[in-house]
Amino acid sequence: MKTNYIGMLLFLSVLITHLSGYSQATFVQGSNATQLATELTSPGFTITNPVITNGGNTQRGTFSNGIAGAGLTMDTGILLTTGRVNRSINNQSSTQGDDSEQGGVTYDDPDLVAINSSSNYDTVIYEFDFTIAGTEPKVFALDYQFASEEYPDYVCAQVNDIFGFFVSGGDLTGTTNIASVGGDNVAVNNINEGRVGISGNVATDPCVLSNSSSFNINYVLDNAGTPADTTDDFLDTAVNGPHHMMYNGFTTILRAYTILRPGITYHMKMAIADTSDDIYDSGIFVAPIQIFDLPPKSDIDFDGVDDYVNTKPFFGGFTGSTMMSWLKLDNTFSSTGDICGQDNFKIFVDGSNRLKAYAKTGSSTYTYTLTVQDSTPIDGIMGYVQVRFNGGVLLMLDVGRFLIDWITQELGL
Secondary structure: OHHHHHHHHHHHHHHHHHHHHOOOOEEEEOOOHHHHHHHHOOOOEEEEEEEEEEOOHHHEEEEEOHHHHHOOOOOOEEEEEOOOHHHHHHOOOOOOOOOOOOOOOEOOOHHHHHHOOOOOEEEEEEEEEEEEOOOOOEEEEEEEEEEEOOOOOOOOOOOOOEEEEEEEEOOOOOOEEOOEEOOEEOEOOOOOOOOOOOOOOOOOOOOOOOOHHHEEEOOOEEOOOOOOOOOOOEEOOOOOOOOOOOOOEEEOOEEEEEEEOOOOEEEEEEEEEEOOOOOOOEEEEEOOOEEEEOOOOOOOOOOOOOOOOOOOOOOOOOOOOOOOOOOOOOOOOOOOEEEEEEOOEEEEEOOOOOEEEEEOOOOOOOOOOEEEEEEEEEOOOEEEEEEEEOOOOEEEEEEOOOHHHHHHHHHOO
16 A cells, blocks of 8 residues: 555656646736736836727737747737737647637727728727836837737738837827837738748738848748649648747747836827738737836036046047037036037036037148239339239239238238
């Protein structure tokens, strides 16, 4: 009996070890606006007035264990999808995500349709106001990963699902989409493996094929339907990709960011939509928002005194340079001193409280040639002289006994 107990304990130990070695990502489907805000919040800023403007309960949620469980580069965050949250993480890539969550009803978000007028199917929009803490401008950063079932067959096709992070309000003018790579919005046609899909056509649907380093493959290709063709073309729907998620491909972690001022209320809109049809879903995984200080200002603290650095070449040897300076005119401002620059090029405040710029240009020697063409004296005392200065135009100067003074005055020498 003792031996049997030991054998049972060994069996249980092996079983527990096996289960802990495999753990897929977990999720909560149907999170409300406040729950999503809680997941996104981190030190340094506050979210207010969160609202789900469009989208069903199945299209939003939170996740955890994203790194080990789904192959993501973020462990926790929120998920907005044109399909269903539970299918996004609870299945692998052989499962086709083709949910029509809104029954074919379109929704035109002005910022999304401004990018693509056909991006209005299964639209999900999450919005909130936010304020940054502190006294100095900060970096507002969103880390995210875009994933889609449109990969790989529909790269360079019209079904180019898109999303955006649209920031507005406060001291900003207009609305800006901060989710972009190389100036292009993040989408199937702009970040991919670098090959045109079997259903793609670059002649009708231009695309970018140079961002493969920002893309994770989660599919296997075959040559189904063309057995004589040795080139793998189609998505193999019978074989799973290497990562435990439904989407056939997803980006590496990307960062959307902007510089904002504290104490001002801004507005964020996260929006995603299917393009041209309501099948083959896409999703956006968003990590908790981060707030960073701006990079250090070298040795310049903008206090109005000795802020230039002699040992550090700000301008890299350029012969033409532009310098700008900001002065904080409060009780701590000093009335004299160098503000910024170097010995040969600087902005400073002199002893009379005047802002001045100094540029050392060096010294040069100039030679002037004065050629007398003709002279007509009057009574031998006064008259005029015709001269050419450095071979220039002929000048006629009235002269008298103070010849040198007159020529100097006329020529500005």
